[in-house]
Amino acid sequence: MKRLLALLLLAAAMFARAEDVLYLYNWNNYISEQTAARFERWCGCTLKQDYYSDNEEMLAKLEAGAAGYDVLVPTGNAVQTLIRKDELRPIDKERLPHFSNLNPAFVGAWYDPENRYAVPYASTVTLLGYNATRLEELGLPTDTWALIFEPRYLAKLKGRVTVLNSHRELIGAALRYLGFSIQDTDPAHWRQARDLILRAKPYWAAFSNSTYIKELAIGNIWVAHGYSSDMFRAREDAKAAQRPFRIAFSIPNEGAVLAVDNFVIHKSSRRPDLAHRFIDFMLNGENAADVSNLIGAGNPNAAAVPYIRPEIAGEHAIFPTSADMPRLEMLRDLEPRQRRLMSRLWTEIKVK
Amino acid sequence: MTRWLVTLPPALFLVVFFLIPALIMAVASFREPGEFGGLAPLSRESLGLDAYRFIGDDIIYAWILAKSFLVAALTTVICLLLAYPLALLIARSPKRQRDLFVLLVILPFASNFLIRIYAWMMILGPLDLLYSPTAVIIGMVYVHLPFMILPLYTNLEKHDPTLLEAAQDLGAGAWTRFWRVTWPLSLPGVLSGSALVFIPVLGMFAVPELLGGTGDLLIGNLIKEQFLDNRDWPLGATLSLALTAAVLGVSALTAMYSRRTLR
Numbered sequence: 001m002k003r004l005l006a007l008l009l010l011a012a013a014m015f016a017r018a019e020d021v022l023y024l025y026n027w028n029n030y031i032s033e034q035t036a037a038r039f040e041r042w043c044g045c046t047l048k049q050d051y052y053s054d055n056e057e058m059l060a061k062l063e064a065g066a067a068g069y070d071v072l073v074p075t076g077n078a079v080q081t082l083i084r085k086d087e088l089r090p091i092d093k094e095r096l097p098h099f100s101n102l103n104p105a106f107v108g109a110w111y112d113p114e115n116r117y118a119v120p121y122a123s124t125v126t127l128l129g130y131n132a133t134r135l136e137e138l139g140l141p142t143d144t145w146a147l148i149f150e151p152r153y154l155a156k157l158k159g160r161v162t163v164l165n166s167h168r169e170l171i172g173a174a175l176r177y178l179g180f181s182i183q184d185t186d187p188a189h190w191r192q193a194r195d196l197i198l199r200a201k202p203y204w205a206a207f208s209n210s211t212y213i214k215e216l217a218i219g220n221i222w223v224a225h226g227y228s229s230d231m232f233r234a235r236e237d238a239k240a241a242q243r244p245f246r247i248a249f250s251i252p253n254e255g256a257v258l259a260v261d262n263f264v265i266h267k268s269s270r271r272p273d274l275a276h277r278f279i280d281f282m283l284n285g286e287n288a289a290d291v292s293n294l295i296g297a298g299n300p301n302a303a304a305v306p307y308i309r310p311e312i313a314g315e316h317a318i319f320p321t322s323a324d325m326p327r328l329e330m331l332r333d334l335e336p337r338q339r340r341l342m343s344r345l346w347t348e349i350k351v352k
Numbered sequence: 353m354t355r356w357l358v359t360l361p362p363a364l365f366l367v368v369f370f371l372i373p374a375l376i377m378a379v380a381s382f383r384e385p386g387e388f389g390g391l392a393p394l395s396r397e398s399l400g401l402d403a404y405r406f407i408g409d410d411i412i413y414a415w416i417l418a419k420s421f422l423v424a425a426l427t428t429v430i431c432l433l434l435a436y437p438l439a440l441l442i443a444r445s446p447k448r449q450r451d452l453f454v455l456l457v458i459l460p461f462a463s464n465f466l467i468r469i470y471a472w473m474m475i476l477g478p479l480d481l482l483y484s485p486t487a488v489i490i491g492m493v494y495v496h497l498p499f500m501i502l503p504l505y506t507n508l509e510k511h512d513p514t515l516l517e518a519a520q521d522l523g524a525g526a527w528t529r530f531w532r533v534t535w536p537l538s539l540p541g542v543l544s545g546s547a548l549v550f551i552p553v554l555g556m557f558a559v560p561e562l563l564g565g566t567g568d569l570l571i572g573n574l575i576k577e578q579f580l581d582n583r584d585w586p587l588g589a590t591l592s593l594a595l596t597a598a599v600l601g602v603s604a605l606t607a608m609y610s611r612r613t614l615r
Contacts, residue, residue, distance in 0.1 A: 056581045063389040063583070085388050167581075206483050207566055336385040336392070336584065340406065343582040348412055350569040351419075 020045035022274045025069040027261065028053050028210075030122070032294040039281050045274055053209060054166065062087065062266075070269040071278060075259045077333045079118045080111040082264060088117040089265040095276040098283035098303070106260060106300035110330070118262035119279050122229075122291045123298035125328065126169050126257040127317055129212075129231030131222040133245035145177035145252045147223055149196055154203035160222040162215065165207035167346040168331050169257060170197065173225060176255045182329040185338055194345045198352055207350075213237070216247055227259075228317050232296025249317050255327035258320070260300065292318070374596070381589035389583030403590040413574075413591065417598060420571040424553040427492040431500040431549050432542065434493070439504035439541075440534075443511070450509070457501050465495065469562050476563065483565035491559040499548040507541025508534070543610050551599055571595055 020043075024031075028051045036047050050069070052058040055078040062082075074082060082088050093099050093115075102120060112118040130142055138156050140147060147153050148161055163170050172182040174193035184190075205221065213230045215221035217237035224231070231249035238247045263282065265275045281287055285303030292299045292308045298318050299305065305313055313319055320328055334342060382399050384392035392398045407413045442453040460468060472491055476482040481490070511534065519529045557572035571591065578588030 054581070056583065059389060060580045060583060081388050201566060204566060336387060339582055340385070340584055340587060343577065343584060343587070344406075344410070344412075347416070347569065347574060347577075351412065351416060351567055 020271075020274065022047050022071065022271060022278055023069045024049045024278070025058060025072045025266075026051060027073055029295065030073060030261070030291070030297075032290050034294070035282075035287060035290040038287070039278060042281060043274065043277055047278070067266075067268040068270070069266050070271050070275040072264050072266055073121060073261050074264060075261050076109060076111040076330045079262050079264060081333050083112060083117055087267050089267050089269060089272060090116050091119060091265060091279070092276060096280045096283060098280050098285075101283050101285055101288070101301050101303035103300050103302040105325075109260065112262075117264050119264075119283065120260050120262050120300035121282065121288075122295075123258060123260045123300060124227045124229050125251055125298070125317060125320060126164070126173070126226065126259070127228055127231070127249055127251045129216055129224045129226055129234055129247060129249040131216065131219065131245050132248040134219075134222045142248070143250055143253050145173055145254050147252075148204075148225055149174065149177050149200045151199065151203065154200060157222055158203045159205045160220075161204045161224070162206050162208040162212045162221050163204055163225040165209045167342055167349075170207075170225070170349075171342070171345070172257050172331065173252075176252070176329075179254070182255075182257055183332055185334065187341060190342065190345055194349060197349050201349070201352070217241065217243070219243060219245060229295050229297045232312075232315075232318065236296075251317050251320065251324055251327065253327075255329065258328035258330055260330065377589045377592060380585050381593055383586050385584045385586050389585070391585055403586040406587065407590055407594065413594075416569065416574055417571050417594060420554055420595075421598070421602075423488065423492065423570060424550045426489060427496060427553045428500075428546050428550045430489070430493050431497050432546065435497060435500035435504055435545065436538075436542075439501050439508050442501075442505050443508035454502075454505065457498050457505075460498070466558070466562075468494075469559065473562065482563065483568075485564070485568055487563040487565075488560050488568050488570075491563045492553050492556065495556075495559065496549040496553060499552070500545040503545040503548060504538065504541045507538050511537055539610070539613065543606060547603070547606065550602070554595060554599060 022043075022045055024047060026049050031049070036049075040047050052061070055075050058072065058074065059078055059081060072082070079088075096119070099115075099119070106120040106123070107115060109118075109120070128142070128145070128147060130147075132142070135142055140153055140156065147157075148163060154161065163173075171190065171193045174196045175182055175184050175189060178189070178192055178196065180186075180189045180193075208215075208224070208226075210230070212221055212224035212226050213234045214237075216224050216231070216234040218241075219238075224234075228249060231247070235247040235249070238245065263279045265272055265279075269275055283301065285301060285305075286307050288299060288301035288304035289307035291297045292304065292312050296312060296318060298320070299308065316324060380391060381403055382401070383394070384398040384400075384402065386392045438457075442450055442457075445453065469491060472487075472494065473482055476487050476490070481487050515533050515537075516529055519533050524532065555572045555575075557570065557576045560568045560570050560573055575588050575591050575595070578584045578591065582588075
């Protein structure tokens, strides 16, 4: 009988512990294991993560009825979508004493002017990563989208270039190169971008959303269109493996996409208390610095900067300066009609 | 009464899990995409043939469907060429070995499909075949080969060996015995194996996504893209109905052909 009671108590204790679970729906590799473990120790709870590799994927899963997530990490345009769909729970700033740590430049962004729902966490720039040693040998420029769009440069890079397998990012880069805004929705400009892409496509090796990190780091690919945090990883990997070449990355002169990812609380959250504790924990400068130090993302947290390794904090392609800012644009969501046309152009880009 | 009890559950299953989703799909194809994905609220203006017109006005979608049919047909033919000799060998080996061979054929199913495709990525990478149409065909054949071998084997195994002996007694050589006796008798197996390969290949999107290159987009990828990346359900539903219609068309043709030849 005593043993049974003890067993029951144990079961009850386990249940109570199992109750303290925070469900985070996050980007792949966006919170370091060390940070996650530190949070679990600090709050005495369990952090469970599911991953997505694309905002659209996350929105599509929510649209199809996925529920039970407490915290999501959407990019600005997806935050706006989620707000307009009434999917988010307002943030209680009283419960976020560290909110004032945020860099004012990232507070009150267009997608949530009063930060009622979104707390900025990290930023990335979509840019060009390249094998600096190789490009120097070939005498190619490194600061322009022409590198992936102009046949006169591509002729020397055939089969050594990958671009993102994302219609908004790739068409966005093409629009900037043509001198248009990334927000441009004029179908004629989109068609110009398509023509530019189709002219360059025969020189590209693949559309790749993640394998380019490895391919750059081992030297198979010399130029990749991708995210600053991934380029950072490729650079560190190549360094660690003592490759005979150097990986670098920079923001093209013509301008690029800036993505700011935010913590938001989903309406279906069963533990808003834990969600707030998590967000405030991540706002603490020392914890916030991890995403830059370990993953190479830009940081909207001013209190984090002293903790960030100087070679990362000083990297313009990760921490854009105020001189870079006017060239950077955030993606905004498209209307259904525009999405259909964009998808049509993308299909054509893919099959031709 | 017993007949009812036996047929009702599967019939119910088909109605709930096949007919109703197919009807939902059909209705979705006439509606408008919602602002954030899903479907726009139902109203008189939001019903129409927009998605059908969009696909119909544009040769590119018919072209992708045709290309997918070509890939499916090629995969089926290669599977048949590879599977037939193997199935024949298994069917004609001693009873005890047969079970072992069949086990070996279905053994790959013991590990996850995606892991096996990743293994192929590691094989094809160094051969410079990865991210090419050839890689897609190799992957498709690899994944679907057992579905061709098994129906062929069950058919070939049932052949009466005395028929071949009789043919031999009448002076037929090995080739004639195969063409005049074994092949015609195996046609039902060939047909069901082909259907089991052809139809899944048409809808497959994982293999081209993982092994294909910049141009290897098939109808399955396009449908998946509408739901997961582009949030345009009506267009996805319409494309998927076009695929279903095409598959039903092919099945009807095959059924007509087999009724004529097998009788």
